[in-house]
Amino acid sequence: MASIKASIPKGTRDFGPVEMIRRNHIYDTIKSVFKKFGYQEIQTPTMENLDTLTGKYGDEGDKLIFKILNSGDYMLKADGLKQKGEELSSKNLLPLISEKALRYDLTVPFARYVVMHQNEIAFPFKRFQIQPVWRADRPQKGRYREFYQCDADVVGSNSLLNEAEFICIYDEALSKLGLTDFTIKINNRKILTGIAELIGKPSQIVDLTVAIDKLDKIGLEGVEKELLSKGFTAEDLQTLKPVILLAGSNEEKLAQLDTILEASDSGLKGIAEIREVFDYLASFKLNKAKIELDLTLARGLNYYTGCIFEVKTNEVAMGSIGGGGRYDDLTGMFGLQNLTGAGISFGADRIYDVLEELNLFPHTTQESTKVLICVFGKEEEKYALPLLASLRAQNIHAELYPFGAKIKKQMQYANDKNIPYVIVIGGDEMQSGKLTFKTMQSGTQEQLSVDEIMKKVMVS
Template sequence: MKPSIPKGTRDFSSTEVARRNYIFNTIKHAFELFGFQPIETPSFENSETLMGKYGEEGDRLIFKILNSGDYLKKVDDALLSEKNSTKVTSKISEKALRYDLTVPFARYVVQHQNEITFPFKRYQIQPVWRADRPQKGRFREFFQCDADVVGSNSLWQEVEFVQLYDTVFSKLGLQGTTIKINNRKILSGIAEVIGAKDKLIDFTVALDKLDKIGKEGVVKEMLEKGISETAIEKVDPLFNFTGSNIDKLNALADMLVSSEEGMKGVEELRFVVDSVAELGLTSASLELDVTLARGLNYYTGAIYEVAAPKGVKMGSIGGGGRYDDLTGIFGLKDVSGVGISFGLDRIYLVMEELNLFEAVELPKPKVLFLNFDESENIHKVKAIVALRNAGVKSELYPDTAQSNNQQKKQWKYVDKRAIEYVVSGMENGQFIIKNMQSGEQQSVSINELIDFVS
């Protein structure tokens, strides 16, 4: 049988891992610069922790884990004969792979609330799994890089997350990213003033697809979900909402004047937009996008989504928002939260397309000891120990050369890995070392060797 991997998963070469680690380290450094602390949670959770938290569409994409042992034993014949997979699943699967990092984080906060100092700023960089249809930039196994703050209602957190996005993308050299922002209260207010308050989820899920299926597709989906033509006509201006952020906020204020919740959303957004404009951004721009809904049930305030630089065909490379009542589903009321996520895999593809990986090098030894004479190796290994103790990456070519061709193979290895210093052999108890960039060659003792390469 030809070996293969499941659809939507990938192997990573050494070069790819080094590049991914470069992104990880850049994001991690920014998280810690902004005062976030790391945590980790299990790769799988109890099904009841995850199910029902992502809406109907999200629930379908959760990978369920079969119970161990004879998992069909608890299922009676009558239930099996119904052929209802939803009912059977609850009997044969009690655990599931995590769909994102936010819901497990909410569970973590509730479970460890007595150990946490609030406001709690956490970051988490771990893989998640979704039974999605694989396509460019969309995988079934991928890493999320999340930062969240729980225990603070302050809108300065929303402002800080815009700055955090800008900081990371500036460090990665991603100029021209667009941080789109909206507010769930505005969407609720719009649904209220057009008379579709009871259809809020259907309304927002459809509206969120505007950039994918266009106005015609959104209108069709809204009609199918029972939203009236009259309501859709009232929302028509949103399909072509233009102007500056301030222009859009003023237009929304006029539209939502009769909705208390909608006006609250406008007020919150205005604070974030004005503050960011005052502070300034380095590489990104902030854009109010009133169609942005991110069809997740738990957002209650700000909603973020980051678009790649123009000219790069890619879905969002980051997103998030405020979820004031998320911990409430686990029994902890009145704990406000807000967070964002970086889409590592999509960021990687964007950087690759824009040739931004030139400075990323594979891990390699600074000094390589060639292996032409087995009797010298004990002395070389002692020198390697001394170099490593001094913090210098070093290694011995493992196989002894028995011929000229095998010696050439070792020099070819030096060339392919672009090794900076090479010890070719020993003479009178000293090491013959060559600087491969300058061509300079010397015979040195162990102590002199450390100085030479340092």
């Protein structure tokens, strides 16, 4: 077999041992919090039927779906096309040669899952899912073609307790990961609708929020200029001014909105929802999270129908590390109507970068080998085997470096694998029964009996 160059597709990644420990640390922490709040794990297949995915992510999204070629003689089905003399273009061929595609996100497969399994599910259904997704985006720094999503959603409950608990989940998980200064922003689609109703321009809500968002950078004048350029009138600006200048504590902002939006049923409903979420939160003690009502928050505006969330760290310059909100009719696309839902997502790749930058990954870990036994020869190896077995019987991760290599190389192995303790066994050690026990970080060496070693590594 001719050898070929080892490489991987662009936009994909190998994860080595250290990265895996760190990634698992993030996922395990988030999972433990999901479970504490009653969320249950599911997994869906990597491949979905192409028509399950098509049309769910817009035209641009459809292009970014990775399609799987039908197996076998896939061109057979194109024979009709050939005989009719129709062009064998990418578009004409696609439905004939591909019926499956890679998962593009976790939301559509989840909707499909709920509909398929609706008779087995206990509603409200609280599920979490941590799996990779694939997008044929142009790869660039921080953007991959294969990446993990980490979602929790509840369907079948319109209680705002769910929204409050999502905030608690963000707070607990990110605090557990060591973040000490982060903000969970909250908004409500109904408030945005109310503002648009105020000026009779419901379709321009995105222009509006984008402009308001720049107040800090470009000042009131700048915001007004931008709004005028987008077709808003001087009269609109007058009405919008209190919205643009909305400031103060969350309670103060809500009080101002009471007045600003008093003519909008939708707006008042949105204010009431936010208040109810805050009421729930008053019964829960948050760890490190700050909560901020932010009217410029409008992510996935066409999608969310109630509360909207976004999470940002204030310790590192970084985009949002989480987001979500309430949506209605998630499962309508698969024929199950009127099932309300709400969900959040953790941006695990960005959280990884944040923890790395802040040096928050645990330095020691229960995952890796704790003790390496190094031996000078075959006889020492035999002598060492019962000790190796005893360590493992006590659940201590232990290895014996197979005899034959120089001790220096064995020590290098311990270093490379970040193994904290090394036991060296040579002829002297076998004779005296006192083994050389080295603590790698300090470099200290002691002569200890097997019992003393066992005690030492079990408590450390």
